[in-house]
Amino acid sequence: MPSPRSSRERRAGGSSSGRPEFLSLVSQRSPIPPDSPSRRKESGISAAAPMPEEDCMKLNPSFLGIALSSLLAIDLWASKRLGVCAGEGSTWGSARPLMKVIEISGHGIPWLLGTFYGLCQSDSSAAREVLLNLLFALLLDLVMVAVVKGIVKRPRPTHNKMDMFVTISVDKYSFPSGHATRAALVCRFVLRHLVLAIPLRVLMVLWVLIVSVSRVMLGRHNMTDVLFGLLLGYMLYSVVEYCWLSPLSAPALFALWSH
Numbered sequence: 272m273p274s275p276r277s278s279r280e281r282r283a284g285g286s287s288s289g290r291p292e293f294l295s296l297v298s299q300r301s302p303i304p305p306d307s308p309s310r311r312k313e314s315g316i317s318a319a320a321p322m323p324e325e326d327c328m329k330l331n332p333s334f335l336g337i338a339l340s341s342l343l344a345i346d347l348w349a350s351k352r353l354g355v356c357a358g359e360g361s362t363w364g365s366a367r368p369l370m371k372v373i374e375i376s377g378h379g380i381p382w383l384l385g386t387f388y389g390l391c392q393s394d395s396s397a398a399r400e401v402l403l404n405l406l407f408a409l410l411l412d413l414v415m416v417a418v419v420k421g422i423v424k425r426p427r428p429t430h431n432k433m434d435m436f437v438t439i440s441v442d443k444y445s446f447p448s449g450h451a452t453r454a455a456l457v458c459r460f461v462l463r464h465l466v467l468a469i470p471l472r473v474l475m476v477l478w479v480l481i482v483s484v485s486r487v488m489l490g491r492h493n494m495t496d497v498l499f500g501l502l503l504g505y506m507l508y509s510v511v512e513y514c515w516l517s518p519l520s521a522p523a524l525f526a527l528w529s530h
């Protein structure tokens with residue numbers, strides 16, 4: 272009965288130097304190209320099963336790939352540690368009701384209803400213009416967040432309890448945080464278009480920070496979801512400013528709201 276070693280050698284072409292790990296050394300001296308059919312036969316590698324390219328890439332991950340995976344690992348780890356209000360039994364579980372009030376302050380429904388109500392009640396054309404654009408900004412934000420969530424499909428953190436007030440189907444995904452985009456967008460909008468005293472302006476910025484931090488503390492999001500959300504909301508404001516609706520650019524819309 273042949274020994275396992277000798278049968279392995281026969282498969283490899285009868286020589287131990289035919290083992291694939293020695294091929295690079297052999298090919299330095301041999302005139303036969305390393306990927307020629309005879310070399311493959313010698314090494315026992317089937318011509319019908321070439322080494323998949325993606326396997327080679329896994330062995331040589333790019334610097335960017337390593338940096339991204341490390342960032343995501345740190346993000347998951349830190350977000351889990353910061354999710355101190357994720358459940359009633361969590362470290363800061365008693366602060367959960369307060370966090371949920373903060374959550375509602377950045378929810379789309381109160382902002383949409385409030386803006387719509389203001390629009391119906393306003394009797395100055397300047398106020399109507401600002402509120403109509405705020406309504407446009409809120410709707411644009413909802414659509415953009417839904418599109419990105421639907422494309423990225425990043426699941427919510429495992430420690431999140433899905434007990435949020437009114438959600439839509441894409442809200443099972445976490446990237447980006449809709450609350451963070453809305454808070455950043457509304458903050459830029461309000462600071463630009465409302466004449467507010469300095470303490471109120473500071474309060475507005477604080478509200479954005481509190482809403483953002485509360486998303487991670489509630490366990491709803493990872494930190495990168497919130498950071499990207501803030502960036503997206505900030506940029507969306509520039510789009511709103513660029514597409515600003517006025518009685519000149521959208522007369523039909525303004526005719527709808529004039530009493």
Ligand SMILES: CC(C)=CCC/C(C)=C/COP(=O)(O)O
Binds near residue numbers: 378380435437448451
């Ligand atoms: C139903 C409407 C009008 C808005 C949904 C608002 C909502 C639940 C967003 C999700 O926010 P996060 O992504 O921050 O969890």
